[in-house]
Amino acid sequence: MSAIVLEGLKKAVLEYDADAAAGWATKAVEQALDPLEALDAMTVTIREVGDRFGRGELWLPDLVGAAAAMQAAMPVIEAEIQKQGKQRSSLGTVVAGTVFGDIHSIGISIVVALARAEGFTVVDLGVNVTAERFVQAVIQEEADLLAMSALLTTTAYEQKKVIDALTRQGLRDKVKVVVGGGAITDEFAESIGANGYAPTAPLAAELFRELLLS
Amino acid sequence: MVMGGFTRNFKPLNLLTAEQVEKITWGTLDILEHTGVRFESDRALDLFAEAGCAVDRDLMRVRFPPALVEKSLGHCPSSFHVKARDAKHHLRIGGNSVYFSNSEGMRAVDLDTWEARPATRKENADGLRILDALENVHFLATYTPYFEVEGIPSVMAIPESVAGKIRHSTKFQETGYQLGCEVFTIQMAQAVGIEIMGGCNPSSPLAYYGDAVECAFRFCEAGFPLHLASGVVMGGTGPATVAGALMSTNAELMAGVVLIQLIKPGTRLTVADCAYPMNMRSGSPAFGAIGVSLHHAAFNQLWRSYGVPVHNSCGFSSSKIIDFQCGYEKAIMAMIAALSGCHIVFLPGGIHAELIYHPVQSILDNDIAGMVGRFIEGVHVTEETLALNLIEQVGPIPGMFLDKGHTREWWMREQYVPKAADWLTYPEWIASGKKSALSYAADRMQDILATHEPVPLTAEQDRDLDRILEQARQHYEKQGML
Numbered sequence: 001m002s003a004i005v006l007e008g009l010k011k012a013v014l015e016y017d018a019d020a021a022a023g024w025a026t027k028a029v030e031q032a033l034d035p036l037e038a039l040d041a042m043t044v045t046i047r048e049v050g051d052r053f054g055r056g057e058l059w060l061p062d063l064v065g066a067a068a069a070m071q072a073a074m075p076v077i078e079a080e081i082q083k084q085g086k087q088r089s090s091l092g093t094v095v096a097g098t099v100f101g102d103i104h105s106i107g108i109s110i111v112v113a114l115a116r117a118e119g120f121t122v123v124d125l126g127v128n129v130t131a132e133r134f135v136q137a138v139i140q141e142e143a144d145l146l147a148m149s150a151l152l153t154t155t156a157y158e159q160k161k162v163i164d165a166l167t168r169q170g171l172r173d174k175v176k177v178v179v180g181g182g183a184i185t186d187e188f189a190e191s192i193g194a195n196g197y198a199p200t201a202p203l204a205a206e207l208f209r210e211l212l213l214s
Numbered sequence: 215m216v217m218g219g220f221t222r223n224f225k226p227l228n229l230l231t232a233e234q235v236e237k238i239t240w241g242t243l244d245i246l247e248h249t250g251v252r253f254e255s256d257r258a259l260d261l262f263a264e265a266g267c268a269v270d271r272d273l274m275r276v277r278f279p280p281a282l283v284e285k286s287l288g289h290c291p292s293s294f295h296v297k298a299r300d301a302k303h304h305l306r307i308g309g310n311s312v313y314f315s316n317s318e319g320m321r322a323v324d325l326d327t328w329e330a331r332p333a334t335r336k337e338n339a340d341g342l343r344i345l346d347a348l349e350n351v352h353f354l355a356t357y358t359p360y361f362e363v364e365g366i367p368s369v370m371a372i373p374e375s376v377a378g379k380i381r382h383s384t385k386f387q388e389t390g391y392q393l394g395c396e397v398f399t400i401q402m403a404q405a406v407g408i409e410i411m412g413g414c415n416p417s418s419p420l421a422y423y424g425d426a427v428e429c430a431f432r433f434c435e436a437g438f439p440l441h442l443a444s445g446v447v448m449g450g451t452g453p454a455t456v457a458g459a460l461m462s463t464n465a466e467l468m469a470g471v472v473l474i475q476l477i478k479p480g481t482r483l484t485v486a487d488c489a490y491p492m493n494m495r496s497g498s499p500a501f502g503a504i505g506v507s508l509h510h511a512a513f514n515q516l517w518r519s520y521g522v523p524v525h526n527s528c529g530f531s532s533s534k535i536i537d538f539q540c541g542y543e544k545a546i547m548a549m550i551a552a553l554s555g556c557h558i559v560f561l562p563g564g565i566h567a568e569l570i571y572h573p574v575q576s577i578l579d580n581d582i583a584g585m586v587g588r589f590i591e592g593v594h595v596t597e598e599t600l601a602l603n604l605i606e607q608v609g610p611i612p613g614m615f616l617d618k619g620h621t622r623e624w625w626m627r628e629q630y631v632p633k634a635a636d637w638l639t640y641p642e643w644i645a646s647g648k649k650s651a652l653s654y655a656a657d658r659m660q661d662i663l664a665t666h667e668p669v670p671l672t673a674e675q676d677r678d679l680d681r682i683l684e685q686a687r688q689h690y691e692k693q694g695m696l
Contacts, residue, residue: 185362
């Protein structure tokens with residue numbers, strides 16, 4: 001029976017079916033499956049999707065669809081992991097969001113999908129995120145890396161405010177900061193004290209790996 | 215009368231049937247009435263509420279009655295004049311006129327390494343001088359030519375860009391907005407007695423930020439024209455389908471048209487189509503894709519029926535270098551834009567995305583503009599061009615036309631001779647050192663830089679620009695941005 005549930009979870013991710021993924025996650029808990037095993041099934045699948053994207057066999061809508069399906073199953077699986085007092089394995093925890101004053105979501109959503117496919121645990125704060133909320137999430141999630149996006153020239157400066165807030169809280173040395181978005185350049189990233197700049201989502205995922213695993 | 219530029223002398227390409235136009239238009243009005251558009255500006259929300267729109271203050275969402283949208287479109291002049299620094303560069307935008315605007319780039323690029331880097335101030339001024347000299351560039355785009363220039367902090371990019379365009383060219387310009395900089399750019403234009411076109415751009419999908427709205431208010435108050443540019447990324451910030459993306463684009467632009475016409479009815483404006491399919495590998499826009507032209511052609515047809523002049527963004531390629539791909543992508547986009555009734559074709563100078571610019575590219579594109587412009591002028595059919603008497607006079611071989619006055623009179627008017635292309639015979643080409651279009655364009659760049667000086671400002675105008683730039687610097691210093 002557990003094999004059927006695990007296959008169901010894998011198939012739901014491969015078919016970008018969020019409803020089915022959530023349904024199979026509930027079944028996994030009902031049937032007392034090890035939640036880490038359920039998570040592992042999805043992680044292996046999303047990595048496979050990521051690899052196929054990397055080889056040019058799949059495209060962004062496939063990758064984002066698969067990540068969304070996996071994400072739909074996560075609340076139930078994560079709650080069960082917590083309930084059982086277990087620990088999930090991860091390449092690191094990334095807090096991600098678009099800065100305050102900016103409601104552009106696509107770039108950061110792709111980054112989140114790719115980072116999850118790489119094997120990072122990603123806390124997606126969404127758009128219009130204040131400096132205080134970024135800092136709070138970094139503390140709460142014990143984040144290894146903070147990824148911020150700003151599409152507008154007018155909101156690019158918000159990234160500096162967040163970095164300054166991390167410094168004031170004494171957190172700057174504990175978390176790597178990566179910035180991106182249409183309004184950002186290498187020089188700007190350096191000038192505000194970021195650890196790195198990624199011009200595209202696939203390069204952002206690579207940069208996370210480089211900063212956290214090297 | 216068309217002032218400068220080209221005249222399209224035949225019916226534009228109609229890609230859509232009348233039924234398709236109707237479906238897309240009704241769909242657009244449906245989006246505006248039921249989905250609505252977000253405006254992050256209390257000032258705009260007040261204006262919309264007063265005009266009878268349903269305004270959700272919490273979500274900043276405005277839903278528009280179709281009658282108001284139609285009335286606002288009716289207030290837009292279908293054709294209008296704008297005033298440049300030199301009267302020979304005044305434009306009449308709309309009708310069957312076709313102008314070319316340069317495209318821009320964030321950075322300069324070295325032609326040997328193809329690596330981008332910030333431009334120097336001299337390169338920026340030289341790039342402008344070259345655009346001033348190019349006969350097929352009629353209009354200067356928002357950031358021209360570079361918007362990352364050494365020694366210019368990013369908050370000063372637009373004021374410095376506007377001042378540079380005024381100083382180094384007498385052509386008409388449009389400009390952008392950020393952090394309220396239009397307060398200063400409008401003053402600069404007024405100081406030298408010209409008009410500039412402001413921007414008010416939606417952020418897709420279906421939203422306007424406060425900065426865009428403030429810019430619209432300020433340009434309307436100054437009595438200057440505005441452009442609204444929508445950049446839907448098909449499959450990202452809009453539907454992946456051309457028809458769906460058209461409705462999304464048009465809903466964004468019509469919402470902006472309503473805003474501007476409520477602020478000041480009759481304000482001159484253009485709408486710009488900067489839609490791109492998403493590159494589903496990188497998430498970036500797929501610059502130069504054929505989907506861009508499909509969107510442009512249908513967009514132009516739709517807005518022609520609404521009576522509002524249009525821009526099309528044809529300036530950027532997916533290529534990173536000046537090569538075959540860059541050439542064919544830009545030429546196809548420009549030709550289709552012009553054939554389908556575009557009034558301002560945004561073309562010369564940009565290479566990749568909006569990231570890289572080079573004056574050599576602007577010189578090459580100037581010839582694309584010349585060829586496209588010549589094509590849309592069409593075939594002149596008169597007694598004189600038919601030349602029936604001449605054909606009879608010359609008769610069969612050994613008759614010839616080369617020595618005839620009619621040939622001398624007409625050949626150049628009928629053709630476009632590119633200024634930077636290889637037109638040599640093969641032996642001449644070998645003797646020339648095997649020169650390509652790229653080397654001819656590089657030569658022309660040097661010629662222009664050695665010989666062309668734009669009409670200078672008066673000393674007083676020059677001082678005024680310096681004074682206003684200094685005020686802008688002090689303003690941003692006080693804000694802690696410098």
